[in-house]
Amino acid sequence: MIYIEDVDDMADIKDAAEAIKAEKENGMKVLGIVVEYNPFHFGHLNHLHQSIELVRPEYVVAVMSGNFCQRGEPAMINKFARAEIALRYGVDVVFELPTLYAIQDAGGFALGSIGILERTGVVSDIVFGSESGDLEFISRVANLLTYQSPEFEQSFKRQLKRGYSYPNARKYALMEVLDDKMERLSKSNDILGIEYVKALLKYNSKIRPHVIQRVGADYNDEDYKGRFSSASAIRKAIASGDFSKIGDAIPDWTFKVMKDEFEKGRGPVFWKDLSFILALFRKMNREDFEKYYSFNEGLDLRFVESSRNAGDIQDFIDKVKTKRFTYSRIRRAMLHVLFDMDKEKVELSNEMGPQYLRLLGFTEKGRELLKIMKKKCTIPIISTASLYKNILDETQKKMSEGKGHFEIEPGLYTWQFEKDILASDLYTLMYPNKKEAVAGMDFRQPVRV
Amino acid sequence: MIYIEDVDDMADIKDAAEAIKAEKENGMKVLGIVVEYNPFHFGHLNHLHQSIELVRPEYVVAVMSGNFCQRGEPAMINKFARAEIALRYGVDVVFELPTLYAIQDAGGFALGSIGILERTGVVSDIVFGSESGDLEFISRVANLLTYQSPEFEQSFKRQLKRGYSYPNARKYALMEVLDDKMERLSKSNDILGIEYVKALLKYNSKIRPHVIQRVGADYNDEDYKGRFSSASAIRKAIASGDFSKIGDAIPDWTFKVMKDEFEKGRGPVFWKDLSFILALFRKMNREDFEKYYSFNEGLDLRFVESSRNAGDIQDFIDKVKTKRFTYSRIRRAMLHVLFDMDKEKVELSNEMGPQYLRLLGFTEKGRELLKIMKKKCTIPIISTASLYKNILDETQKKMSEGKGHFEIEPGLYTWQFEKDILASDLYTLMYPNKKEAVAGMDFRQPVRV
Numbered sequence: 001m002i003y004i005e006d007v008d009d010m011a012d013i014k015d016a017a018e019a020i021k022a023e024k025e026n027g028m029k030v031l032g033i034v035v036e037y038n039p040f041h042f043g044h045l046n047h048l049h050q051s052i053e054l055v056r057p058e059y060v061v062a063v064m065s066g067n068f069c070q071r072g073e074p075a076m077i078n079k080f081a082r083a084e085i086a087l088r089y090g091v092d093v094v095f096e097l098p099t100l101y102a103i104q105d106a107g108g109f110a111l112g113s114i115g116i117l118e119r120t121g122v123v124s125d126i127v128f129g130s131e132s133g134d135l136e137f138i139s140r141v142a143n144l145l146t147y148q149s150p151e152f153e154q155s156f157k158r159q160l161k162r163g164y165s166y167p168n169a170r171k172y173a174l175m176e177v178l179d180d181k182m183e184r185l186s187k188s189n190d191i192l193g194i195e196y197v198k199a200l201l202k203y204n205s206k207i208r209p210h211v212i213q214r215v216g217a218d219y220n221d222e223d224y225k226g227r228f229s230s231a232s233a234i235r236k237a238i239a240s241g242d243f244s245k246i247g248d249a250i251p252d253w254t255f256k257v258m259k260d261e262f263e264k265g266r267g268p269v270f271w272k273d274l275s276f277i278l279a280l281f282r283k284m285n286r287e288d289f290e291k292y293y294s295f296n297e298g299l300d301l302r303f304v305e306s307s308r309n310a311g312d313i314q315d316f317i318d319k320v321k322t323k324r325f326t327y328s329r330i331r332r333a334m335l336h337v338l339f340d341m342d343k344e345k346v347e348l349s350n351e352m353g354p355q356y357l358r359l360l361g362f363t364e365k366g367r368e369l370l371k372i373m374k375k376k377c378t379i380p381i382i383s384t385a386s387l388y389k390n391i392l393d394e395t396q397k398k399m400s401e402g403k404g405h406f407e408i409e410p411g412l413y414t415w416q417f418e419k420d421i422l423a424s425d426l427y428t429l430m431y432p433n434k435k436e437a438v439a440g441m442d443f444r445q446p447v448r449v
Numbered sequence: 450m451i452y453i454e455d456v457d458d459m460a461d462i463k464d465a466a467e468a469i470k471a472e473k474e475n476g477m478k479v480l481g482i483v484v485e486y487n488p489f490h491f492g493h494l495n496h497l498h499q500s501i502e503l504v505r506p507e508y509v510v511a512v513m514s515g516n517f518c519q520r521g522e523p524a525m526i527n528k529f530a531r532a533e534i535a536l537r538y539g540v541d542v543v544f545e546l547p548t549l550y551a552i553q554d555a556g557g558f559a560l561g562s563i564g565i566l567e568r569t570g571v572v573s574d575i576v577f578g579s580e581s582g583d584l585e586f587i588s589r590v591a592n593l594l595t596y597q598s599p600e601f602e603q604s605f606k607r608q609l610k611r612g613y614s615y616p617n618a619r620k621y622a623l624m625e626v627l628d629d630k631m632e633r634l635s636k637s638n639d640i641l642g643i644e645y646v647k648a649l650l651k652y653n654s655k656i657r658p659h660v661i662q663r664v665g666a667d668y669n670d671e672d673y674k675g676r677f678s679s680a681s682a683i684r685k686a687i688a689s690g691d692f693s694k695i696g697d698a699i700p701d702w703t704f705k706v707m708k709d710e711f712e713k714g715r716g717p718v719f720w721k722d723l724s725f726i727l728a729l730f731r732k733m734n735r736e737d738f739e740k741y742y743s744f745n746e747g748l749d750l751r752f753v754e755s756s757r758n759a760g761d762i763q764d765f766i767d768k769v770k771t772k773r774f775t776y777s778r779i780r781r782a783m784l785h786v787l788f789d790m791d792k793e794k795v796e797l798s799n800e801m802g803p804q805y806l807r808l809l810g811f812t813e814k815g816r817e818l819l820k821i822m823k824k825k826c827t828i829p830i831i832s833t834a835s836l837y838k839n840i841l842d843e844t845q846k847k848m849s850e851g852k853g854h855f856e857i858e859p860g861l862y863t864w865q866f867e868k869d870i871l872a873s874d875l876y877t878l879m880y881p882n883k884k885e886a887v888a889g890m891d892f893r894q895p896v897r898v
Binding site for chain 2: 276
């Protein structure tokens, strides 16, 4: 990887002014996408190409999960390595989805990721995958959920009482209210799509949503199918130790970057290495759990009891599992404890949205976009992590001088960013090579390709 | 192992009264010993036989470290299994040294263990090993340290300033004040012996101390020498996986009990399994460490920095290590964090002494002694762990009714005992067999052989 000194130093007022002028004249299109790339595979490449085809943007911005993903698991390779792959395949700028959003359910994940794209101030269009490919339907549901009718609320509560998990209760309530038996409400991409549109409504965003009908592997399909393998299937193949054999199943840059990371002992990183987390849980009682996000509906009690009765992580998760609590939700809740994700701070974050644009990498072309973005973003860009406090000070100064409108709350900015640093510091502990397992990954510079 | 229902139920007032009468008439001798037995070897057996030979007691009481030992490491097999071995070889009653004392330096270890023996109300003699075999010298030093002269204090501070660790600074100060170059001040058993005598002075104890000159392997000698191997050497041999080959090096019951434990997957337990403790440390800053016992002299800062710069536990310990901080002290400090050993509670415990006699096991003969002890002990006996709150209530009731003198502080009693439960709950997590790695070991009954 190549690092640059600091994009904060590169602002060239004249260039930026001209670029903005040009943008206004041309109605510049910037495509925004939300990704995890764990790891980047041919399905992702295909989706990226189709999205570009559909929108025909001048630039592509991705917001990507950091070192932990929405399934409540550490990513196989770190965020900088994954950002590099994205940049090699046509993304111009990659921002990190702050950890607190990346490890929430579809609703929180969408609030964070759409918040990032919206607050760049430049994204004009987003494209997301969808099983149904039916944007009108998705928007209808999103509107229904945003402006909830009493009829829907009642139905939702009824489903919960029947013991359904949140997502299922919502699905059955919608089916009831819409008088619809449509399969699409149980598809993960459609559900996420609904949350994206809800988030756009919340932010009063002018970004145009588009959907691409999803083809190929279901993302939960764990069967290895060469180029058509899902991310789960690829992770499974890597976990079994056959990395060299899957060269054909993943794009060249994915293979190259992963190979390099693995050779340095910085992966593959797996959840199982977190097994001592049970020690933490055994020290906690119900009240201790209740401070953290996701502990409601009795999940706290299940954590207390299962941590005492289980001998390892998998056993623990199996003991916590009920119809109401999905595996992903349980794993995310475990991370909420590990990272001390206070309930009130997460809820405030969901209300306020993300507080900064953490730059993970950009291309030469992306650099131009960053110049424009610096004039239009409504939350500060952090490219040099060690300067995060200075960046906050400068932003507050600008605000007090009336030089720009920023949607930030200083305490929350700091809290959100320090959680990203903490997540990285615990992530690297899981590197196979103990020499690499040190803290401070965030104090690297963004990747530049 | 065989368990009994509850020794609390077995009090037979008439028998006990007769036994006490008999005891008064005969000047009954009860030998007290302080042990870790990790694991019990021929050196221990020899020491036990010699001690019995020397004192010729009616009964033998041992106070033994629980699941964690003074080296700051988990014991290879759990406390009940180790208690059983002790009972098989001539000890009549085994009490647990509360965890908070077991994982302190020689001073705190001695305060706890002598406190237990003293508060049984029945121990008349203690015997401990000593390199010098010179009780007069040991007593002289203990008195000097208890009634500290200004000359000694000044010398001690001077040695600390030179960068010596606590034990070494104390040694050099003593050598200076005593004008003595004696080797014995650097020997671990003599140092511990000095602390035992200091503790006897502190408790105003009438227990008679005796020493036995230590023969055979140095306890730090890691070379395997058959029957003459040290506990370190035996642990090393077991760690290398050759348990079946060391049958000749350990007494039959040690072999039998360990084999049984290993076959059930309840050992051997090693420190290395605690590696995720670094995650805990990376979440902490200096102030967080300072709350806990042992964090002074800059150890807090070394923990903060080393946890970030080290990739695994061994690397961490090596990075923390200086002349001042011994390996054992570092490991014990790690456990103080893991078990949330608040500085003020540990200091209060050192002032007040142990708050209960936790029974780990007894023989048929030991049962008689327990009857006598129930009338003479000055802290309550806990034989059924689940009843620890009731036992406290009953003790307080007796005290308020003037029915006995107890040296307990209710809050401290609870704090100390709950730390033992916590230590066990984290200990079992390290069992190789994950089915056995559940919490609640303490709620077993004492072993009876």
